Amino acid sequence: MLKLRAKSRPRPPAGAGGYHHGNTHLIDLRSVTKSYQTAAGEFPALRQIDLLVDRGEFVAVVGKSGSGKSTLINMVTGIDRPTAGQVLIGDTAVHTLSEGQMAVWRGKHVGVIFQFFQLLPTLTVLENVMLPMDFCNTYPSRARVQRAMALLEEVAMVEHADKLPSATSGGQQQRVAIARALANDPDIIVADEPTGNLDSKTADAVFQLFQRLVDEGKTILMVTHDEELARRAGRTVTIADGLIVSDTARGGRNGELGQ
Amino acid sequence: MTTTRSGAELPSARASRAPALSGADPASDPAPIPSSSVNKPARRLLSPRWAKVGRDLTSHRMRSLLVVLSIAVGVFAVGVIVGTRQILNHQLHASFAAVNPSDAILGTSGFDADTLTAIRRMPEVESASARFSLYTRAHLGDGRWLELTLFALPDWQDIPLNIVRQESGPWPPARDAIAVERMSLPMLDAAIGDSLTLELPDGRRRTVNVTGTAHDINLPPARFTNQAFGYVTFDTLERWGIPKRFTSLSIRAADPASGVKDHAYVQQVTDLVQDKLEKGGRAVNFTYVADPKKHPADEVLNPVFLLLGVLGLLSLLLSAFLVVNTIAAVMAQQVRQIGVMKTIGAGFGQIVRLYLGMVLIFGLLALLVALPAGVAGAYGFTIFLSQFLNFDVVYEGVPLSALAVQVLVGLLVPLAAALIPIYSGARVTIREAISNYGLGQGRFGHGPADRxxxxxxxxxxxxxxxxxxxxxxxxxxxxxxxxxxxxxxxxxxxxxxxxxxxxxxxxxxxxxxxNNNFHIVIGFDRDLRVEVLQNEALQVPGVIAAESWGRASTRRQRPDAPDDAGVPGFPLSGQSEGLGATPPGMRGGESDEIRLLAPPADSQMIQPQLTAGRWLLPEDENALVVNTNFMDAEEDVAIGDTITLRIDGKDSDWVVVGVAEGVLDQATIYTNSEYFGRLTGRAGRANSLRVLTDSEDPAEHRRIAAALEHHFEDAGYHVTQLSTRxxxxxxxxxxxxxxxxxxxxxxxxxxxxxxxxxxxxxxxxxxxxxxxxxxxxxxxxxxxxxxxxxxxxxxxxxxxxxxxxxxxxxxxxxxxxxxxxxxxxxxxxxxxxxxxxxxxxxxxxxxxxxxxxxxxxxxxxxxxxxxxxxxx
Structure with a gap:
């Protein structure tokens, strides 16, 4: 079996004991509010959101443009900070971390996938995948190439390892982005419209890859506009005007809103 | 099980799924990429982040090249200046030290070997050497004359101070032969083997053979002073009827008890020697006291290097501006990449180091160009300067301190310049970075200029x-x-x-x-009647006016210093009788040599720019106008003061009535010719003539000067000095x-x-x-x-x-x-x-x-x- 695990990473204790902050879920958003100051006054992007996500869940976040989807996942990745409330991810109270601590934490625990892939144009496909390991100093340097190649093998991009991103297609770039997100073996994958820029066939392939990762125990939070894709995720959280208006598990089961 | 290319094992089920994924968009797979987009060695040599830095540099080659060149030019300029200074400091001073430079030189009316021996015996004098000098004119091929100072040395092989080295030909030169100082040879239009016609002060002409060259680092560059120098033996001089004697004495002061051998100390020893010479009946015409261990050119070189250094630093500063602009642009251009890197785990410090690394590479690449160019430039510039300073440059390796300065500024200046743009660029939040899109950058429309x-x-x-x-x-x-x-x-x-x-x-x-409205100056071997000189001159075609000016060399007799005006803690007191009796540093209160000029009261040939007071009036008697160079040397003098001058050995009192601007001049004082003539017993007579011509053309001045000389010689008046403006x-x-x-x-x-x-x-x-x-x-x-x-x-x-x-x-x-x-x-x-x-x-x-x-x-x-x- 491929050893994709980072060289040292705290694992939350399984079972009822929970995490240091008393949360028993991998992702625990408590009364999260986020407001932006705009020329027109204060704009509330999230209003007292509570959300619980367990390990191994595949959550699709849906909603109209401007509803607060991206803000919500930015809370999970630590890209943005809440105006009020708590963001607890495993053992970490993310909202309390400094920028420097946040970067290290994010690199090790969260894999982010963007709509426009965002591969560094001057690095080869392989180097792009190695970069998170390089920044977070996970894995011995000699093992990084091996691991990156294995990840590329997983996303069927190994043949393109030495190409620059510009020499690959959109679908291929998104697969590389997924491999990059997996580089440090994070618990959580956060994807913002990962298929938004792909044709339906490629989007389907990417979705299948996500599904496989969930099967392997990863937790995925995916923002999407694609209702069909959202339905195929294990759980769908719908946001409107900064509020979670529905949280549905596949088969009709209500998700854990933590309320 | 399937084994991946990298050797890792994957479950076969996963491996079998992979082709389905890769086959998801076969149509959108691009054609095989060109080899330029493949970079296999980098993945083994460099970590991805440094690979990124390298490729960011090479992906905008023109931009990188400009930054590197710009830094290189600045570093090169600094390198040349610092390097030249270092090489000069070492080699010029080593060359200078090798000739055993004297601490002071005294110009005298003449002394003999016994006097030299007596001076050498003085406890305050460590060593002394003497030479004879004679002012002559050398005839150039094109009919012009060039001033040439001849030197004769007592011992050619063992010169204690201010050593002159043989460069080529026999040393000492044979009888009727001359060794020309090497920098004078080109000015004489002569080569070794040629003969040279010299005119002695009394007008006699003698021919000497140029048989070799000598090197005397102590002499001013011939082209700077527009006069040549040469060496002949006393045998040659005796054949010309000039008795053996010395006119110049160089001394080195013995180390003082305190160990501090400074200018004031050397001045005091020089004064002692002057006393001794004067008590022995030898007139001392001038004294020159050097700053110990300093080359005379240092006084000029220091401001030159200061000026060049400032310009060099400025060019470096300007190159730093390009670094700021470039890095700011890189940061703006890569804002999204910075956001992505932060998203995948890069910290602020890592981002800063990444871009500082880029700047460091700019600096290192610039050094690759600037270091060798700087060393070559420093040697080139030193060789250029050595032509004027009359010393030989030898390659002594890379000037290390200059190299260190170059490395330091080449790396630190760009890094310092880049710090702010990198800091502000790396501070961007992921959210700002990722949401940054649209056309172009830069704000237009917000400032008053925009509006x-x-x-x-x-x-x-x-x-x-x-x-x-x-x-x-x-x-x-x-x-x-x-x-x-x-x-x-x-x-x-x-x-x-x-x-x-x-x-x-x-x-x-x-x-x-x-200021000096005349074209030609003629000097004669004796005092002649003023009317005769002027009338003779006016007979020469082209001459429109001629004036006879009195002239003399004088020294101000300063008022006695108060008893406590000595240099504090001066060590020499009591070492000898002379020193104990005189307040140190103020001996005799005599100034350096001052030129006294006495134009006619109604002179049309001097148009002084007065900075204070007034010009001379016809009725003035012992009135003086001094120039600003005099005022710089004699700072205590003010308008209305009475000062004492020693002229032809006699002291007389004068009142300062004005100060004139001294432009490119020496310390000079002006007085009316009539009073000066009466005072010196030369009323109605003069030994020099200033001539105004009807032309402004230097070549015409030269032609008229030659005609004047012929005219005066034909009339029986011997010309000893002739120069055009x-x-x-x-x-x-x-x-x-x-x-x-x-x-x-x-x-x-x-x-x-x-x-x-x-x-x-x-x-x-x-x-x-x-x-x-x-x-x-x-x-x-x-x-x-x-x-x-x-x-x-x-x-x-x-x-x-x-x-x-x-x-x-x-x-x-x-x-x-x-x-x-x-x-x-x-x-x-x-x-x-x-x-x-x-x-x-x-x-x-x-x-x-x-x-x-x-x-x-x-x-x-x-x-x-x-x-x-x-x-x-």
């Missing part, structure tokens, strides 16, 4: 749309514009200032000429031209850095606006329109900087001109602002701007719409 430009369009609707774009683009990145503008403005202002120093130098020469100023103009050329080289470097800065800025602008250019092309902009927009923007920046440079140039020119004057002539130059320099800089900056923007514009205009719209 003015927008409003002005209403009043100038005839401006073409591309021109409007150029105008507004210019003010889009205001910080960058400010730095580029500063670079070009400073470059331009210094260019104009240096050329203004040049015109000021020549203006100073002109002023010196205007141009000849007198030749040495000064030559010194000025060297300085100006050095400054011009530095100015060229500044202009180069300015040009590189503008090219870098334009290149950055074009890169940033690639997508905009694509949009313009997509909506129908022709290649010419794109070229026009970019080139006009560049030229506009150039023109604005020119206007600013012109404004800044005036005070800068004034400052530079004053400082150069003070450093080289002890008083500010006659300031003249160079208007042609302004026009010339306009031409240069317009050309540089057009060229600097043409290259990036051409690159932009060649991109296809598809390429530029796909650009990120």
């Amino acid at each position: 003015f430009l927008v409003a002005s369009q209403r009043y100038a609707p005839w401006l073409s749309r591309p021109l409007v774009i150029s105008l507004r683009n210019t003010f889009r990145r205001k910080g960058r514009l400010a730095l580029t503008m500063t670079t070009l403005t400073l470059g331009g202002a210094i260019f104009i200032a240096v050329l203004s120093v040049r015109t000021s130098l020549y203006q100073t020469v002109d002023d010196a000429i205007r 141009a000849e007198n100023l030749e040495g000064t103009e030559y010194q000025f031209s060297i300085l100006v050329n050095m400054l011009l080289v530095m100015t060229f470097l500044m202009a180069l850095v300015g040009g590189l800065g503008l090219m870098g800025t334009m290149s950055i602008s074009v890169i940033e606006r690639t997508r905009e250019i694509g949009v313009m092309r997509a909506i129908g902009a022709a290649t010419r329109a794109i070229l026009q927009i970019i080139i006009v923007e560049g030229v506009l920046i150039g023109l604005i900087s020119w206007a600013q440079a012109t404004l800044l140039a005036f005070p800068l020119s004034r400052l530079l001109s004053d400082q150069v004057g003070i450093a080289f002539t002890d008083s500010p130059l006659s300031f003249s602002f160079s208007l042609p320099a302004i026009a010339l800089w306009l031409l240069i900056v317009a050309l540089v701007a057009a060229l600097a923007s043409y290259l990036p514009a051409r690159t932009a205009s060649r991109l296809t719409v598809r390429e530029v719209l796909a650009y990120e």
Whole structure:
């Protein structure tokens, strides 16, 4: 079996004991509010959101443009900070971390996938995948190439390892982005419209890859506009005007809103 | 199980799923990539982040090249200056020390070997050497005469002080032979083996054979003083009827008890020796006291290097501006990449280090160019200077301290310059970075200048749309514009200032000429009746006026110093009788030699620029006008003071009535010729004549001078000195031209850095606006329109900087001109602002701007719409 695990990473204790902050879920958003100051006054992007996500869940976040989807996942990745409330991810109270601590934490625990892939144009496909390991100093340097190649093998991009991103297609770039997100073996994958820029066939392939990762125990939070894709995720959280208006598990089961 | 290419094992089920994924978009898979996009070695040598740095550098080669070259020029300039200083310090001082330089030289009426022995026995004197000097004129091939000082040495092989070395030919030279000082040979238009006709002070002519050359590092460069030097033996002099004696004494003071051998101490020992000579009946005409262990040229070299050093640092500073602009542009361009890197785990410090690494590579690459070029330049510049300082340069390896300075500034200056843009760029939050999209960057429309430009369009609707774009683009990145503008403005202002120093130098020469409104000076071997001299001169065609001036060499007898005016803690007191009896440092209260000139009361040949008081009146008797050079030397003198002068051994009192500007002059005092004649017993007689001709042409002056000499010789009056105005100023103009050329080289470097800065800025602008250019092309902009927009923007920046440079140039020119004057002539130059320099800089900056923007514009205009719209 491929050893994709980072060289040292705290694992939350399984079972009822929970995490240091008393949360028993991998992702625990408590009364999260986020407001932006705009020329027109204060704009509330999230209003007292509570959300619980367990390990191994595949959550699709849906909603109209401007509803607060991206803000919500930015809370999970630590890209943005809440105006009020708590963001607890495993053992970490993310909202309390400094920028420097946040970067290290994010690199090790969260894999982010963007709509426009965002591969560094001057690095080869392989180097792009190695970069998170390089920044977070996970894995011995000699093992990084091996691991990156294995990840590329997983996303069927190994043949393109030495190409620059510009020499690959959109679908291929998104697969590389997924491999990059997996580089440090994070618990959580956060994807913002990962298929938004792909044709339906490629989007389907990417979705299948996500599904496989969930099967392997990863937790995925995916923002999407694609209702069909959202339905195929294990759980769908719908946001409107900064509020979670529905949280549905596949088969009709209500998700854990933590309320 | 399936084994991956990297050797890792994957479950076969997963492996079997992979092809389905990879086959998801076979149609969108691009064709096999060209080998240029493959970089296999990098993945083994470098971590991805450093691979990124490397490729960011190479992906914008032109931009990187400009930054590297710009830093290299600045580092090169600093390297040449520091390196030259180091080599000079070592080699010039070593060469100087090797000749055992004296601490002081005394010019006397003559003394013999016994006196020399007595001086050597003085406990305060460590060693002494003597030589004889004779002022002659050497006949040049074209009928001109050049002043030549002959030296004779008592012992040619064992010279204790101020050693003269044989360079070629027999040493000492044979009877009737001369060894010419090596720097004088070219001025004599002679070669070894030639014969040379010399005219002795009494008018006799003798022929000597040039049999060799000598090297005397102590002599001033022949071209600076416009006189030659040579060596003959006492045998030769005796054959010419000149008895053996010495006229100049060089001494080295013994080390004082305190161990501090400074100027004041040496002066005191010199005074003792002078006392001894004078008590023995030898008149001392002049004394020169050197600063121990300092080469005489240090006084000139220090300000030169200070000036060049400031210019070198400025060019480095200007190159740092390009670093700031480039790094700011890189950070802006890569803001999204920074966001992505932060998202995948890069910390602020890592991002900062990454981009500082890029700057470090700029610095290292610049050093690769600048270090060898700097060493070569330093040796080249030292060799150039050695021609004037009369010493030999040998290669002694790389000047290490200069190298260290170059490495330090080459790495630290760009790093320091890049810190702020990197810091602010790396501080961007992921959210800001990822949401940053759209066309172009830079804010336009927020400042007053922007609003003015927008409003002005209403009043100038005839401006073409591309021109409007150029105008507004210019003010889009205001910080960058400010730095580029500063670079070009400073470059331009210094260019104009240096050329203004040049015109000021020549203006100073002109002023010196205007002060002395005559073309030819003739000296005679005896006092002659003034009317006879003037009438004879007026008979020569071309002469329109002639005046006889009295002249003398004098010294001011300073008032006695108070008893406690000695140098505190001076160690010599009591070492000898003489020292114990005289207050130290103030012996005799006598000044250095002063030139006294006595023009007729109604003289038309002197037009002094008075700085205080008044000029001489016909009825003045013992009145004096002193020049500013005198005032610099005798600071305690004020208008209305009575001072005592010693003329021909007799003291007389004089009242100072005015101060005249001394332009390129020595310490000089003026008095009425009539009173001076009465005082010295030479009433109605003079030994020199100043002649005004009807021409301003130096060649004509020379011709008339030769005619005057023939005329006087034919009339039985022997001419001992003959010089034209141009000849007198030749040495000064030559010194000025060297300085100006050095400054011009530095100015060229500044202009180069300015040009590189503008090219870098334009290149950055074009890169940033690639997508905009694509949009313009997509909506129908022709290649010419794109070229026009970019080139006009560049030229506009150039023109604005020119206007600013012109404004800044005036005070800068004034400052530079004053400082150069003070450093080289002890008083500010006659300031003249160079208007042609302004026009010339306009031409240069317009050309540089057009060229600097043409290259990036051409690159932009060649991109296809598809390429530029796909650009990120």
